[in-house]
Amino acid sequence: MKPLQTKLARYTAPQEAKAKGIYPYFTPISSEQNTEVLVNDKKVLMFGSNSYLGLTNHPKIKEAAKAAIDKYGSGCAGSPFLNGTLDIHIQLQDELAEFMGKDGVMLFSAGFQANSGTIPCVTGRNDYMIYDELDHASIMEGKLITFANTLKYKHCNMEDLERVLQRCPIEASKLVVTDGVFSMEGDVAPIDQMVELCNKYQATLMVDEAHGLGVFGREGRGTCDHFNKLPEVEMVMGTFSKSLASIGGFLAADKDTINYMKHNVRPYIFTASIAPANTASVLAALRIMRSEPERKVALWDNTNYAMKCFRDLGFEIGHTKSPIIPLFVRDNDKTFRLTHEIFEEGVFVTPVIAPAVPSEDTLIRFALMATHTHEQIDFAVSKIYKCFKQESVL
Numbered sequence: 001m002k003p004l005q006t007k008l009a010r011y012t013a014p015q016e017a018k019a020k021g022i023y024p025y026f027t028p029i030s031s032e033q034n035t036e037v038l039v040n041d042k043k044v045l046m047f048g049s050n051s052y053l054g055l056t057n058h059p060k061i062k063e064a065a066k067a068a069i070d071k072y073g074s075g076c077a078g079s080p081f082l083n084g085t086l087d088i089h090i091q092l093q094d095e096l097a098e099f100m101g102k103d104g105v106m107l108f109s110a111g112f113q114a115n116s117g118t119i120p121c122v123t124g125r126n127d128y129m130i131y132d133e134l135d136h137a138s139i140m141e142g143k144l145i146t147f148a149n150t151l152k153y154k155h156c157n158m159e160d161l162e163r164v165l166q167r168c169p170i171e172a173s174k175l176v177v178t179d180g181v182f183s184m185e186g187d188v189a190p191i192d193q194m195v196e197l198c199n200k201y202q203a204t205l206m207v208d209e210a211h212g213l214g215v216f217g218r219e220g221r222g223t224c225d226h227f228n229k230l231p232e233v234e235m236v237m238g239t240f241s242k243s244l245a246s247i248g249g250f251l252a253a254d255k256d257t258i259n260y261m262k263h264n265v266r267p268y269i270f271t272a273s274i275a276p277a278n279t280a281s282v283l284a285a286l287r288i289m290r291s292e293p294e295r296k297v298a299l300w301d302n303t304n305y306a307m308k309c310f311r312d313l314g315f316e317i318g319h320t321k322s323p324i325i326p327l328f329v330r331d332n333d334k335t336f337r338l339t340h341e342i343f344e345e346g347v348f349v350t351p352v353i354a355p356a357v358p359s360e361d362t363l364i365r366f367a368l369m370a371t372h373t374h375e376q377i378d379f380a381v382s383k384i385y386k387c388f389k390q391e392s393v394l
Contacts, residue, residue: 022336024343024351032057035372037348044343045376047366048350052323053214053285053295054371055245061284068280076273080107081262084273092283096250099286100221100236104258108267109274111210111239111249116141117267118206118237118251119177122260123148127173128203130164132156132189136208137356139177148175155182158193165201174203180212180223184352184365186320188216192227199232206235214243215299215323219290240274243289246281248274299323299370302377306368309381314394323368326352327384328361334391335362341390345383 001009017023031038033056037046055061068088076084089107096105108114119142123129127148131139134155143150151167154160161176168174176198178189191207198205209222217225220243224230235257240248251261262268289295303323310317316328329335332353339351342364353362364384368377388394 017336020336022333022340024336024339027348035369035376039343039348042346044346044348045380046348047368047372047380048348049367049369050211050242051245051369052211052243052299052367053220053245053289054369055243055285055288055295058245058285058288060288061245061281064280064284065277068276072276074277075275078273079269079271080273081269086273086276086279088276088279088283089273092279092286093250095283095286096238097252099219099290100238100252101230102236102252103255105250105252106258106262106265106268107274107279108249108251109271110247111237111241112138112141113267113271114237114239114249114251115139115177115208116145117265118235118261119143119175120146120148121265122257123173123175127175128168130161130168130174130176130203132178134179134182134185134357135177136179136183136210139179139208142177156187156189158190158197161194162197162201165197165203168201168203170202174201175206176203177206178208180207180209181215181322181324183211183324184357184363185318185326186322186324187318188212188223188226188321190227191224191229191233195227195229195232204234205232206237207233208237210237210239210242210249211322211324213238214289214296219293220296240278240282240285244282244285246278246285248278248282295370299368302368302370302372302374305374306366306377306381309377310366313381313385315385315388325366325368327364327366327388329363329391329393330360332359332362334393335364338364338387338391338393341387342384345387347380347383349380349384 029037078084093105115138123146125147129146129148130151133152151164153164212222214220216223224233236252238250240246318326335351350365352365
């Protein structure tokens, strides 16, 4: 065996978890992504999905995707830079730009690309990229690729952010990047305070709204709008794989930023365009999200109900302020065992262990959809409580 293969063969953590019967990943689902899903012919309640508005099986979205395939085919066979720009892409860009109140939008084939491609594109040598220590992996990937000086501040700590900003020359280009909603702990960045600090120190603010779109703000515009600061946040990133029920991502910004990025972001130039069916799905989902505000109301009703249930039973759920409810376990093996035991009780949840969170902060991630019922939440909470008690976590 060659040295590289020898090194890779030493990685046996998945095999060890499988041997214990607690391996939780790559679970094959054989039904639509709904509040109830089918796994190995077993119906389980889904509380591990990011489909916050419950739109993944909406008939209008399915119809739009089918119609797009009929008109455009299954793919674009090229990047947007060359032959991969369709009129439906332009339509989605225009509607998203209007929705976000920005000059323009560029589309990415994956939300991960939107962050990992944008950050190294707009920052370079002698610039500064400043990030929250718990930012998403896609932001961290951009941080690893950029040639800029990278500086970290403590999670949502504005005193520490100001300390970091004070270290940077006032005339230097500075990009501060944060999640709007942090995807594992469910807490929300103080966007209003961040805007003030960025204005004070002449830094550009970029906010990842992957888990904020559809959840916060007017018509689901996100956390920046929730804090009434959307016009002052220069760069807003979002994904299509959560509330917008498809796959892909976007960046919204001023015309000069979009012009520069369209001609310089390598993953954008060298990756095939988002497929026609996905593009049509996002357009349909965006319009439904705006025209059916009752979905966001139902999501928050479920969120507040579930939070109260967990708190009343003594669960540690941290500082979440979103439909993402972290159930802290603080032990890797127990987190895996609990995920398996909860699934056996008929509830699909997801484990979060290092490196997604520090080893001492492992948790079960419980996520709400607008389409869940209180009865489903009650059932899930009771089964999770039973398993947590059995594992002596509560």
